[in-house]
Amino acid sequence: MSNPLISARGLTKKFGDFTAVDAVDFDVAKGESFGLLGPNGAGKSTIMRVLAATSQRTSGTVEILGKDPELFGPLVRAHLGVVPQQDNLDGELTVTENLYIYGRYFGLSKKFISNKIEELLEFAQLEEKRDVKVEALSGGMKRRLTIARGLVSEPDILLLDEPTTGLDPQARHILWDRLFRLKEQGVTLVLTTHFMDEAEQLCDRLVVMDKGSIMAEGSPASLIKQYSSKEVLEVRFGSDRNKEVAPQLATMCERMETLPDRILMYTEDGEKLLEKITHAGMHATTSLVRRSSLEDVFLRLTGRTLIE
Amino acid sequence: MSNAVDIAMSRKSTAMYAGRPQVLLERGWLAFRSTNWVPVVTGFVEPVLFLLAFGYGMGNLVGDVTTGSKTIDYTLFIAPGLLANSAMNGAIYDSTWNVFWKLNESKLYKTMLSTPLGPLDIALGEITWALIRGLVYSIGFLTVVTALGLTPSFWAILAIPAASLVAFGFASFGMAITSYFKTYQQMGFINFVLLPMTLFSGSLYPISVYPDWLEKIIMALPLWHGIELVRAFWFGEVNSGVFVHISYFVVMIAIGLFVTSRRLRALFLR
Numbered sequence A: 001m002s003n004p005l006i007s008a009r010g011l012t013k014k015f016g017d018f019t020a021v022d023a024v025d026f027d028v029a030k031g032e033s034f035g036l037l038g039p040n041g042a043g044k045s046t047i048m049r050v051l052a053a054t055s056q057r058t059s060g061t062v063e064i065l066g067k068d069p070e071l072f073g074p075l076v077r078a079h080l081g082v083v084p085q086q087d088n089l090d091g092e093l094t095v096t097e098n099l100y101i102y103g104r105y106f107g108l109s110k111k112f113i114s115n116k117i118e119e120l121l122e123f124a125q126l127e128e129k130r131d132v133k134v135e136a137l138s139g140g141m142k143r144r145l146t147i148a149r150g151l152v153s154e155p156d157i158l159l160l161d162e163p164t165t166g167l168d169p170q171a172r173h174i175l176w177d178r179l180f181r182l183k184e185q186g187v188t189l190v191l192t193t194h195f196m197d198e199a200e201q202l203c204d205r206l207v208v209m210d211k212g213s214i215m216a217e218g219s220p221a222s223l224i225k226q227y228s229s230k231e232v233l234e235v236r237f238g239s240d241r242n243k244e245v246a247p248q249l250a251t252m253c254e255r256m257e258t259l260p261d262r263i264l265m266y267t268e269d270g271e272k273l274l275e276k277i278t279h280a281g282m283h284a285t286t287s288l289v290r291r292s293s294l295e296d297v298f299l300r301l302t303g304r305t306l307i308e
Numbered sequence B: 001m002s003n004a005v006d007i008a009m010s011r012k013s014t015a016m017y018a019g020r021p022q023v024l025l026e027r028g029w030l031a032f033r034s035t036n037w038v039p040v041v042t043g044f045v046e047p048v049l050f051l052l053a054f055g056y057g058m059g060n061l062v063g064d065v066t067t068g069s070k071t072i073d074y075t076l077f078i079a080p081g082l083l084a085n086s087a088m089n090g091a092i093y094d095s096t097w098n099v100f101w102k103l104n105e106s107k108l109y110k111t112m113l114s115t116p117l118g119p120l121d122i123a124l125g126e127i128t129w130a131l132i133r134g135l136v137y138s139i140g141f142l143t144v145v146t147a148l149g150l151t152p153s154f155w156a157i158l159a160i161p162a163a164s165l166v167a168f169g170f171a172s173f174g175m176a177i178t179s180y181f182k183t184y185q186q187m188g189f190i191n192f193v194l195l196p197m198t199l200f201s202g203s204l205y206p207i208s209v210y211p212d213w214l215e216k217i218i219m220a221l222p223l224w225h226g227i228e229l230v231r232a233f234w235f236g237e238v239n240s241g242v243f244v245h246i247s248y249f250v251v252m253i254a255i256g257l258f259v260t261s262r263r264l265r266a267l268f269l270r
């Protein structure tokens, strides 16, 4: 990648003896939307904090717009809009005061911020709560306010750590729409998520992480192509019989995953495989043929399913 | 390039400082507007109560006090000492308990450090806020004292800048110490130190009554320097001793600022 906006080489972060992020390399281009996927504890938030210039790496190099965030903290942070995994609103202030003072931390003028506040309140759908102390907001409203707050400085890089966790479906779609529009304007997005549909929707490119290392990297489509088959046949035989039939099924497809409640069979043609199974005298109680998704890639690479 | 970036560039920000400590004052004011006023008022009333109880109560028993070459009315003697105390109380309240809360419970500083603000902005801003409270307390106290007819001359107004220096010193040092505390028990230690210091530092009687060794200990403590400094301006007796007191506070401020900003970095930019 020529002239990446963000670049990490051998990025390592240890907490005592424990290695949370283990020699990770990646680049993010300007205007790109880059995703970090991985199970709990994979090291996603740790990477986000290093990029946000609020955590010092143990070794390796990181450059954001050509600058080391450890040496130019305030300057690097001036480019960033940060939405941390845990909301960290100012509990002593109201909704508008939170947006206002956060803009002031960036040195923005009062006039600029007061125009911005109206726009952000509308985006966060918090117009009716504008003068309410943030302690009195619901979990999802706090999340929306945290996201809106991250946009107050019109950042050119947005770091979003599980932005939609806790949002209702409508709010999620509003956010996706907003992020699309920001991307069109050239804003670079780095996000983590546990929702595979979100990753497929939003990310141009993503990495799948596990235990501090990158397992795979690519666009959602190329990852699916590389790590999964075209189709997936999901069959259920009832929880007791699933185990019994598994060995026989395994011989009939390229790859198979036995989950507690169902069996996933990876194949190029799901319908044909189902016929074959029925022909062999096994009758699934339910069956479903679908296209492979990022979920399957994730399962293959990390051995874990996602709890949605 | 966005607005925020231009601002950061024009300020020549470093890793420690974005040149914007005043936004901490703005935030302090927003939060203060809707705050519970009771602790604010008690902090102010306390030295006034001391003045009334000791000045008029004890004063009747004690009569006059002789310090150095002067013999003065007891109430007049304790007024500047209590002014220094008042400045200290105001500064300590904000720089210890409030800072502790923002460090450990609300994590406000952590949030601020995820914006372009640097640790030195936070240290300077918070200490200035605490200093302002100390200043407001001392002005309030001076007003009461003047209303009671206890100010020796117009020059007593110079005791106000002296009291702000005292407040600055305590605010800075208080925040530095608080940045090391993790539990409420440890915070109790601050009161454990403050109470005897308040009682023994010579606001209520000259420390010459002590045995030599105790006098030396008291003279090493900041409040004694604060009281002597304020008293010198109060009575218009500015001599070379004043420079010692001023230097004491300048060093205290410098150490406090240095330690606080380093600690904030160690705590939140690991």
Ligand SMILES: Nc1ncnc2c1ncn2[C@@H]1O[C@H](COP(=O)(O)OP(=O)(O)OP(=O)(O)O)[C@@H](O)[C@H]1O
Pocket: A015, A020, A038, A039, A040, A041, A042, A043, A044, A045, A046, A047, A085
């Ligand atoms: N401050 C810390 N001190 C010690 N260990 C930490 C600290 N922060 C994170 N870790 C450890 O580092 C590992 C990675 O944590 P991290 O928060 O980056 O995971 P994550 O991928 O964001 O997970 P999740 O999906 O649950 O948010 C975990 O094992 C965690 O326990």
Ligand SMILES: [Mg+2]
Pocket: A044, A045, A046, A085, A161
């Ligand atoms: Mg996380």
